[in-house]
Amino acid sequence: MxxxxxxxxxxxxxxxxxxxxxxxxxxxxxxxxxxxxxxxxxxxxxxxxxxxxxxxxxxxxxxxxxxxxxxxxxxxxxxxxxxxxxxxxDALGNRHRRQIEIPFEAGEAFDLLDAAIRELPGIEQVQSARDSLQIRARVQRPATYSYNGLGRWNPLSAFGTQHNQILATVTPTQDTGSVTLICEPQIGAWSDWFLVDEGTNLENAEAITRAITRRVADRRRGETVAAVRTATEKELTVARLNLLHAQVEPHFLYNTLASAQLLTRSDPPRAEEMLGHLIQYLRHSLPRTEDEQSTLGAELERALAYLEIMKIRMGSRLGVQVDVPETLRHVAMPPMMLQTLVENAVKHGLEPRTGGGTVWIRARRNEDDVAVTVADDGEGLSGTTSGTGIGLKNVRERLRLAYDGAASLAVVPNFPAGVAATLTVPAAHEAVRDV
Structure with a gap:
């Protein structure tokens, strides 16, 4: 050996x-x-x-x-x-104490503990006080063996009690609930010198501990499944939004090139100007790396390049007014969001009108947020357009993914006519990821 x-x-x-x-x-x-x-x-x-x-x-x-x-x-x-x-x-004793850390806040830990105690076999009385985070319960002592010839004549149980009791308290900590669990006979401590409980209080302490562990594990599994499902849905959404970001609208590109081709014959300088704005637009439309955020300034340059192209196409029917302070142009912003609002204003608000109209782009800081508003005096929300609402839906979804509820999009009627869309983002906020 x-x-x-x-x-x-x-x-x-x-x-x-x-x-x-x-x-x-x-x-x-x-x-x-x-x-x-x-x-x-x-x-x-x-x-x-x-x-x-x-x-x-x-x-x-x-x-x-x-x-x-x-x-x-x-x-x-x-x-x-x-x-x-x-x-x-400790195991041989009639009284057992357990210290259990539950990784939930005190209220959730109390609810979990209360449910675990109420499911204990033989439970008879449960008194729970949620405000004081305390639970008292009485549980019938089980017959450890189906046949006991001595019965009540057994000297180890003749003077004892046929019930055990449970006292559980939850102590709030920073991020968890600390449970103190006491399982003991329903009789004074002096009886421990003469009586034994045949391990019933040990069973109760172990059963409650297992029940808490199982419930915490179930909660964690549920959170893991939900997180995986959310991550999968987020990846699919991000992939779809990145595809929308990377692609240039074929109709816009075709119409711009067609207009430039016509202008090369009748007005070469304007054709050159249009192509210059198109190059500027395309430069800002190239896909970015996964973790790269854009800025309000960069998005404004893209939007202005688009508007300059549309001004050449629409002529005097399109007016543009910009009021964006230089101090706000460094604010982080996911790409293509401002562009979507500007395109909606022109395509669905002003182009359908014979007289056209004006697009306003305005940015203001309000405490910890920056509000960027794109407004027009066009057809308004009640106008009949070919829009499907997908663009605004994508903007809201991207805001949710990028800022986890800290950003918003509001679309309201403009006075006296048109629509005002306001994009509100944190002034100093690191997005979850660039989408």
Whole structure:
């Protein structure tokens, strides 16, 4: 046999010796308590006139009770070993304390603990106070064995109670709820010297601990599944939005090139100007790296390039007014959002009108937010256009993904005519990711 085998045998032998020592110590404690009690009984018995001279009944009673106590203690030791898997003084005791950390805030931890206690077998009374985060419960002590010949004559249970009790409190901490769980017999601590609970309070403590662990694991699995589902949906949405960002509207590109081609024959300088704005627009429309954010200034340059092209196409029918302070042009903003609002204003608000109209682009800071408004005096929300609403829906979805609810889009009627769309983003906010 090698050294590792010897170490294993020596370790197992040492553990066995410790188990035997603790078992004997527990047995000795109960035996001494009953010995003193029986000694007192014998002394009182011997003091009875006439009857006290007959020693045999007292001796028979003492030996009978002693034998029953010895057998009951051995049964308790064996059952605790089966329940706990080991024998130590804490496991052998009738009273058990557990400190459990639940990774939820105190209110959620209390609800989870309350549900775990109410599902305990044999539970009879549960008094829970959510404000004080405290639970008291009474649970019937189960019959550990289906047949017990001694029944109530068993000296280890004759003077005891057939109920256990549970006291649980939740202590709020920074991010968790710290649970203090106490399971004990419904009788004073003095009884521990004479009575055993056959491991029932140990079972209760272990059962509640397992129930809490299972419920926390279920909650975590649910959160993991939801997170995976959300991540998958987010990736699909981001992929779809990135595709929309990367592509240039074919009709806009075709119409612009067609207009430039016609102008090369009739007005070459204007054709050159249109192509210059188109190049500027395309330069700002190139796909960015995954983590790169755009800025309000860069998005404004793209929008102005688009508007200059449309002004060449629409002529005097399109007016543009810009009021964006230089101090706000560095504010981070996901790409193509401002462009979508400007395109909506021109395409659905002004182009359908014979007289055209004006597009206003305005930006203001309000405490920790920056509001960018694109307004027009065109057809308005009640006008009949070919729009499907997909552009605004995509903007809202991208805001949700990028800022996790910290940004918004509001579309309202403009006075006296047209539509005003306001994009509100944090002035200093690191987006979740660039979408």
């Amino acid at each position: 090698d050294d590792r085998g010897r170490v294993t045998i020596v370790g197992a032998s040492h553990q066995w010796n410790r188990t035997v020592f603790k078992s004997l110590l527990f047995l000795l404690r109960v035996a001494v308590a009953w010995f003193l009690l029986l000694l007192l009984f014998t002394a009182l018995y011997s003091g009875i006139p006439l009857i006290g001279r007959w020693d045999f009944p007292a001796i028979l009673f003492d030996f009978t009770v002693g034998a029953l106590v010895f057998a009951g203690v051995l049964s308790h030791l064996r059952r605790v070993r089966l329940v706990a898997g080991q024998v130590d003084l």
